[in-house]
Amino acid sequence: MLTAEGITQSYGGTVVLRGIDLEVNPGETVGLIGPNGSGKTTLVRLLSGEETPDAGSVKLKGRELSAWSPRERARRVAVLPQEGLPPVAFTVEEVVTMGRHPHQGPWPWTGREDRKVVDQVLSQTSLERERHQSVDRMSGGERQRVAIAKAMAQQPELLILDEPTTFLDISHQLAILDRIRSWQRKEGLAVLVVLHDLNLAAQYCDRLLMIQNGALVREGTPADVIQSSAIREVYGVEPVIIPHPLTRIPQVLLRPESVDRRSRLSKESVSFSADSRYTFG
């Protein structure tokens, strides 16, 4: 679906990305992880066609991304930016209908097909009751649900998300990621998601790409990437990694400095954490 080869990008002499290769296939969720300033957001801008790389190429369905018109591209790629949906005075229904824009003609009105899709999306996302509610009266988590519904109305084949859960509480984080996963399963969507939270990334992604200083350092299944050595190297912290008691997917626990000093206690703290309800970090 989306392939990138050797993308390199620099701003004012500073190299932000160096020779990144990646691929996102239909039906697959690829997670992009890495510390702040590692170049994740720049990579998302290049992969969504907002900017073109200094060197290397980004191809959507085998065709250079810059060769697509913005409209054609928007029919295939939906992007949820980090800022999410601003508190606009439009109603939920109006915002979801905005997702139909790339499918609509030059006239300002909405067609029958558009209304059908919007109705479907509203019922799938259980937003029917709120359809006439103004978005500026909603919380951040609810707005993110509307943003996802808008992306669904766009009917893309590739969905790019830049830290969709950053400002949300744990229940909204799970709700959003579950919603995206069930949408993906149904439509065979390709998903590329930037996540800060390594535990969520491990649980929701089929493949992880770890970047550091603009270069790809690890790539593979969550079990391949979420390893003490990689996390120590890239994030500079000493993690404790344990399998999730239900899914066996590796989960990262953090070790405060004080625990390090009392290293004899560390074994106990691990077993305590594994039992606790805070495995999502």
Added chain:
Amino acid sequence: MTSNNWLLRLAGWSFLLTAVLLFSAVTAVTMGAAEVGFFEVWQVIGHHLFGGWMSIPEPDPATGAIVWKIRLPRLVLSVLVGASLAGAGVVFQGLLRNPLADPYILGVSSGAALGAAIALFTEWGSAVLGGWTVPAWAFALGCFALFLVLRLARVGSVLRTETLILSGVVIQTFFGAMLTYVIATISAEELKQIHLWLMGSLALRQWDQTMAVMPFLLTGTALIWMFSRQLNLFALGERSAGHLGVSVRRTRLWLLLMATLMTAAAVAVSGTIGFVGLIIPHIMRMIAGPDHRVLIPVSALAGAILLMWADTLARTVLDPRELPVGVITAFIGAPFFAWLLKRRRSW
């Protein structure tokens, strides 16, 4: 069922405002030094528009002349100018995502006024441009002023409200000074003209001036309405608009040019009338919602009504003397602006 309820809103508000506009127009024409009755106005209009097919007699030549030659052209012009200033205001506020943007505050009006004054008093370029000299100059300098304001206001890549307004004030002051200078050096005996350009006035306007700006204002409003869905997407932010398939740069440039052209055409015949483009989009957004498909037409209608009444007041309040109409709009607009500043919510 998903309703197309913006269409209902548009139809309802347009019908109501058009009715108010028509009723106001006829009432406004009766007002003034010479007594003219309500039905006489209809008679004169009927006589001129349909006199060819139906025999509608003119009440008497004097009344006919007052209505058709003096009051009506000016009234129609106030409608056109009010509609375009309000329409341009909607575009500026929507594109810049800033509730305080309007053609006057952004300095576009001052630039256009300077351009129009240069064209009128020097007649530079009239050999090539002919009848288009004044609007062309007004447009060119209006664009220049807008360009300067946007350049000044941009800190990094963000456009902050405070800096935008300050830049507008700077450019407005500078272009205002240049305008005064140009008029003072070129025609010392016509210093009264400065008054007209600085505060805006529709006094002594004839049909030919009204007809000259009409195409700009009508096509301008129609064209920006064609972009109303894109303007809605801009409310989500320029990045999101881009992700939804809007060619952000091209659309923004095109809309800014259209709004500036509408402002320039209005300013070329009326000088700088402030606050219409600020108040009207605001009030209409509050009562008719943020959807630009509704907002653009209803704001144009409401702007027309506001300026028509403002101009009627301007010519009757101190009768037989005239007030510049910009004085009236500033009396209403400045307190409104102050109130907005105090209760401003971020968009």
